[in-house]
Amino acid sequence: xxxxxxxxxxxxxxxxxxxxxxxxxxxxxxxxxxxxxxxxxxxxxxxxxxxxxxxxxxxxxxxxxxxxxxxxxxxxxxxxxxxxxxxxxxxxxxxxxxxxxxxxxxxxxxxxxxxxxxxxxxxxxxxxxxxxxxxxxxxxxxxxxxxxxxxxxxxxxxxxxxxxxxxxxxxxxxxxxxxxxxxxxxxxxxxxx
Numbered sequence: 001x002x003x004x005x006x007x008x009x010x011x012x013x014x015x016x017x018x019x020x021x022x023x024x025x026x027x028x029x030x031x032x033x034x035x036x037x038x039x040x041x042x043x044x045x046x047x048x049x050x051x052x053x054x055x056x057x058x059x060x061x062x063x064x065x066x067x068x069x070x071x072x073x074x075x076x077x078x079x080x081x082x083x084x085x086x087x088x089x090x091x092x093x094x095x096x097x098x099x100x101x102x103x104x105x106x107x108x109x110x111x112x113x114x115x116x117x118x119x120x121x122x123x124x125x126x127x128x129x130x131x132x133x134x135x136x137x138x139x140x141x142x143x144x145x146x147x148x149x150x151x152x153x154x155x156x157x158x159x160x161x162x163x164x165x166x167x168x169x170x171x172x173x174x175x176x177x178x179x180x181x182x183x184x185x186x187x188x189x190x191x192x193x
Contacts, residue, residue, distance in 0.1 A: 016030070017100055018034060056134075079108070090147055114185060120180070140154040
């Protein structure tokens, strides 16, 4: 018996983005395709089997502890970006401002995909969703530079719409226009939280 179930939803890759170095700024540049390696998207600054722990993991690890990199990619959706833009009264919300690697369409409530969801592409390349990507002040600073007096709105407006982080489970190439299949794990609420 399979642990995941294939959804009838079919998404689409709308944009791919990457940036080789963190020294080049937060925003990423458009690509027509990305090679997904087990270490992450080839040529992107978030690639690596490990990373240093940061503010997101302080309850578990001291800062700068070497941990598994489950934040190899950030995925956002056209629909949620449009919602954020409307709420901030912006003509558009640029995925590059969010440091995203992939923009999708056709996957309702992308940010609410549960951990362990598989996101699969035509080549067989498959990502595993780690968790919701929480809005951060770094993105707010980029928006503020582009649209003065708007950046402060981002953290509140983008909650539950900022996309997800994911890691590569199966290697392969992904291109703009590729279809996306979604495989979702069983949904249960843990009663002891």
